[in-house]
Amino acid sequence: MAAGDRRVAATLRIFVCLLAVASGFQIPDYDPSMIADSTPNQFRYPPGEVIVIDLGNTNSCVAGYVPGETETMLQFCIPSWVAFTDDGAALVGEAAKNHAGPDPEATIFGFKRLFGLRRDNEYEDIVQRLMERVPCKIGARNVVSPSNQVKAKDGVVKQLEVRKIASMVVAELKEKAEEHLGRKVHYAVMTVPQHFTEVSTWEAIGAGEIAGLEIVSTVLEPIAAAVAYGLRGKLREGGNALVLRVGGGTSDASVVTLIDGNFEVFGYWDDPFLGGDDFDQRIVDYFAKLIKTKHGKDISEDRVALGKLRTACEHAKKVLSNQDHAQVSVESLFDGVDFSEPLSRSKFEELNDDMFCKVIALVERAMVGAELERSKNSVDEIVLVGGSTMIPKIQKLVKNYFGGKEPNIMVKPDESIALGAAIIGHSSD
Incomplete structure (x- = not known):
């Protein structure tokens, strides 16, 4: 498809969606992330005070610019792992990954795949395949966000929503950013995969909000990668x-x-x-x-x-x-x-x-x-x-x-x- 044809196609999609909103007609299987503007709204947060949260299945990163005479980049990554000790304390990142050896069932990872999934026939395959790979249990069928079950040494079972678990990773990244910047952080842009549904995206945003951040925008991961490599100029x-x-x-x-x-x-x-x-x-x-x-x-x-x-x-x-x-x-x-x-x-x-x-x-x-x-x-x-x-x-x-x-x-x-x-x-x- 030529560039001109693609531009026309994109314009037509936007026109059809606007027409649908005006008429009240619902378009089946329409995913707004496919054409959503990934650029944050510059009026929603003070200049220089936004960070980026890149939440991954294996590792998660925080990034942002450090204002000064010569601007530098803050970048810090941690493993996307959460674990719970016998006394109920939460471990995040490398400490959680190290805890997996002695107490694997109290350790949670790979949870990003569960954002926005309902444990019904459509998504059960993904949940089952994840259950085969992780030591923790995944429960609660027919809910928007499956929960992770963590059993402590005293036998008490915790049911934790995926966004709550993810928020612990986000909170750790937020804390690291604040230590580096020397100030409190309130605003963040969050990256999301291209395949995320609207529900999945809101689950990710919810994790950021639980961690104390206002998510001012989301950026599609492939677009972020293209920008990182300077492709706008190439x-x-x-x-x-x-x-x-x-x-x-x-x-x-x-x-x-x-x-x-x-x-x-x-x-x-x-x-x-x-x-x-x-x-x-x-x-x-x-x-x-x-x-x-x-x-x-x-x-x-x-x-x-x-x-x-x-x-x-x-x-x-x-x-x-x-x-x-x-x-x-x-x-x-x-x-x-x-x-x-x-x-x-x-x-x-x-x-x-x-x-x-x-x-x-x-x-x-x-x-x-x-x-x-x-x-x-x-x-x-x-x-x-x-x-x-x-x-x-x-x-x-x-x-x-x-x-x-x-x-x-x-x-x-x-x-x-x-x-x-x-x-x-x-x-x-």
Whole structure:
């Protein structure tokens, strides 16, 4: 579809929606996030006082500009984990992640997937798949937001709404921002995925409000990424960019087009269960089998041992982004036995070959949605977002898909969305 045709299509969508409002007619399956203005309203908060909250399934970030003679950027990320101790105290971030080993059932993560979901037939598959991946229980069918169940040592069960759990992560980020800025923070822009429904978005906003923030606007994640990479100045009118995000637990691909100086998303596809965690699990499974063969020890039900092994495998995965070989080492993995085995990049790629193919399948689906699958040279920029895009094999597959065109990884992948949203918020002051 040509740029002019897309501009007309976008205008027609807006006209139809305005007509519907005037007549009282409801458009089925209309998602306002598809054409919503992602720019914050500059009159709703004092200049320079807005921060950005990028709430993720694996990690969450806060970003913002620090006013001064030379403006600097505040950027800080924490794991999106919440845990509860025996006395009921809440742990957030790295402390919560560390608590998972001794008390996994009191630890909650991956909850962003549950925003706006109702445990009915339409979304039950996502809930069930998440339940297979997390130690905490997810309950309460047929409610807008499924609750997480946390059982303390004294047997008391807590039922916590997803937005309440998320608010604890937001509050931690807010506190970190206030420590850095030396003042209270009241206003925030929040990033949201392209696929979020209106209900999902309001759930995320609610988490921010519980944490004591006024959410002045939301920014779509692929648009924030495009801004972070400076694509407004790089793309021609009607130019296209492919934004591929591969995070810790979820992945998505978007085709972003510049129309009248603003970005529109014309192709999108996501997988809520594809990311770095899955790549780690393949390594864990490989070494668990090796341990059983070499040592006659089955650690598949030993949560402490698996947790130690997973941490070591995740570290090895990151090393293999820059080196051809890594060592997976764990002191006293089981029965006092120290574990140490090599892992090559080629073996890592072999273990995850089908997973990497799924990543490229996301790109293909997004290109089909944008009607560009037969004209890949129409994509002017390729932007990689998310820590898992640092994996060389993924970069190579993306490059090959686009006929040798190099993807752009100049911005730190796991902070680029927060950075882009901060630029949008700052430019609107």
